[in-house]
Amino acid sequence: MSHNPDKEVYLLVFKDEFFDYYCEKCGNKYEDSHYKWCKRCEINHLKNNFADWTSGNDKVDNSIQMMQLKINSCRGGIFEWITYNKFIEIKEIVNDVFAKAIWKDGPLYYSTFEKIYKRELNKKVILKYLFNSQNVNHLFLNEVIYSVEEYHGVTQNPNTKDYMLVCKIEYYCENCGKKYNNQFERKNKSCISCQTNQDFKKINDLIQEIKLN
Ligand SMILES: [Zn+2]
Ligand SMILES: [Zn+2]
Structure with a gap:
């Protein structure tokens, strides 16, 4: 720390870390520092777009x-x-x-x-x-x-x-x-009644196939 160059390096590191947590544009602390998302800047951006x-x-x-x-x-x-x-x-x-x-x-x-x-x-x-x-x-x-x-x-x-x-x-x-009623339907990408209808159709098709053979 006694040498000037060291001090400069130290300051650089500090600056980098600062911008991990604070918005580069407005200085606000990021709502989501991991994703560098600033609510204040986003709201300003949305407001500016109102006219568009x-x-x-x-x-x-x-x-x-x-x-x-x-x-x-x-x-x-x-x-x-x-x-x-x-x-x-x-x-x-x-x-x-x-x-x-x-x-x-x-x-x-x-x-x-x-x-x-x-x-x-x-x-x-x-x-x-x-x-x-x-x-x-x-x-x-x-x-x-x-x-x-x-x-x-x-x-x-x-x-x-x-x-x-x-x-x-x-x-x-x-x-x-x-609208899906629960996580099961969301995960299945189909509601239960549509899923049941599809299953019935599959079984029916299978029965028809067996009859034909
Ligand atoms: Zn900002
Ligand atoms: Zn459905």
Whole structure:
């Protein structure tokens, strides 16, 4: 420590360690120092983006903004307004209730390796129709706020004007559109009734095959 060069080396090490825990941009202590994720910077970034998107309805915009600003970690993705033309291969599962689709851009996720948000392209999603669109603000409050982690965001069919929640495939059965009831269904990627139907079909096919032989 008595030599100047040593002191310089010591200072360099200290500086590196400092930025392991404190945001390089704003000096805030990282909420997640392992992934270098700064809540303050992320919220500023989301706020700056408010001008770049709109649903065309102030109430809906406000609800989405409110949801975005509740962000608390880098693990859950970001609730978004998604324009309907971003979906392809839309197929109704249950008429006017559920549809499945591919979201071309896909959801934002925080790349823990690159320490930035990226998009998971061509993501399979479930669209859940919302009714009484004039009360869409209440629907958001009732339906989304307590389970925001189940949704990617919200969209609107420009022809029917129906709003739809964009549901994560990890929480909804792609065969019938229903929300999974438990971990078993989530792990199986199918609800129990769809699984049972499939099993019956397999057994039936097997019986037919045996009969034919
Ligand atoms: Zn920051
Ligand atoms: Zn199902």
